[in-house]
Amino acid sequence: MKLANKVALVTGGTSGIGLETAKLFRDEGAKVVVIGSSEQRLKEAQDALGENGVALRADLRDPAQIDKAIAEVVETYGAIDIVFANAGAAKAAPFDAVTPEQFDDQFALNVSGLFFTIQKSALHLRDGGSIVVTTSFLNTVGTPGLSILSATKAAVRSLVRSIGAELAPRGIRVNAVSPGPIDTPFASKLGLPEEDLRKSGEALVAAVPLKRAGHASEVAKAVLFLASDDASYVTGAELVVDGGLTQI
Numbered sequence: 001m002k003l004a005n006k007v008a009l010v011t012g013g014t015s016g017i018g019l020e021t022a023k024l025f026r027d028e029g030a031k032v033v034v035i036g037s038s039e040q041r042l043k044e045a046q047d048a049l050g051e052n053g054v055a056l057r058a059d060l061r062d063p064a065q066i067d068k069a070i071a072e073v074v075e076t077y078g079a080i081d082i083v084f085a086n087a088g089a090a091k092a093a094p095f096d097a098v099t100p101e102q103f104d105d106q107f108a109l110n111v112s113g114l115f116f117t118i119q120k121s122a123l124h125l126r127d128g129g130s131i132v133v134t135t136s137f138l139n140t141v142g143t144p145g146l147s148i149l150s151a152t153k154a155a156v157r158s159l160v161r162s163i164g165a166e167l168a169p170r171g172i173r174v175n176a177v178s179p180g181p182i183d184t185p186f187a188s189k190l191g192l193p194e195e196d197l198r199k200s201g202e203a204l205v206a207a208v209p210l211k212r213a214g215h216a217s218e219v220a221k222a223v224l225f226l227a228s229d230d231a232s233y234v235t236g237a238e239l240v241v242d243g244g245l246t247q248i
């Protein structure tokens, strides 16, 4: 049990990478709180996690809802040991068609939501705690139609270093996991026509040296490593889980 007696907060823990990680954290002995915004997915996550999980509703684009959710976690468990700031979403659009609303919406969730989740939970993190965030292979490449999503992930990569520097004196480590194409509902929410989605998905997988999309469970294991004492001397880093896409 790598996380016995730990309390872990997982944003975006109702689907895909977050849900797989929440289940793995629970199996390793943690009490897990997942945050999502859809009532239906929250119910399903609560059922999947059972008695060692709590599913909380918050729209992370709204800092007041983050405050309320963290307050609930602290009221229930007293303190937090692990934060996996993972919630993210995007809409695809060529850069000359991106609207101010689309720009703000993606930054509100992927950057501001992540930043204030970490800021508010850090007040309640036990010294020696661990923060892991989800970046993306997109922060190192240029992909048509994904300029805003990619920029949010590059911003988050930078935050790992800055917040890592500020929390290091408390022994709190801050790291990123950087997934490649992972089989989750994420891409289906980009707003692309089905045929375009299929073609771009196939082209992306063809560019992966391991020639397949990854499974959420493969990312979850990397997050567990970073969150646990196995990574006790690792901070400010980004662990790439992308089948070699950005590395080979």
Ligand SMILES: NC(=O)c1ccc[n+]([C@@H]2O[C@H](COP(=O)([O-])OP(=O)(O)OC[C@H]3O[C@@H](n4cnc5c(N)ncnc54)[C@H](OP(=O)(O)O)[C@@H]3O)[C@@H](O)[C@H]2O)c1
Pocket (backbone or CB within 6 Å): 011, 012, 013, 014, 015, 016, 017, 018, 035, 036, 037, 038, 039, 041, 042, 058, 059, 060, 061, 086, 087, 088, 089, 109, 134, 135, 136, 137, 178, 179, 180, 181, 182, 183, 184, 185, 186, 187, 189
């Ligand atoms: N899948 C990939 O290929 C891939 C590749 C690189 C990076 N990533 C990153 O991995 C992370 C997880 O994505 P995933 O693939 O697991 O996608 P996913 O299955 O779509 O999960 C996204 C999660 O974020 C939550 N979320 C979305 N908007 C929210 C909001 N406004 N407030 C609170 N929660 C919100 C969703 O909950 P609700 O639906 O309940 O709102 C869901 O739990 C994201 O940051 C994504 O950018 C994914």
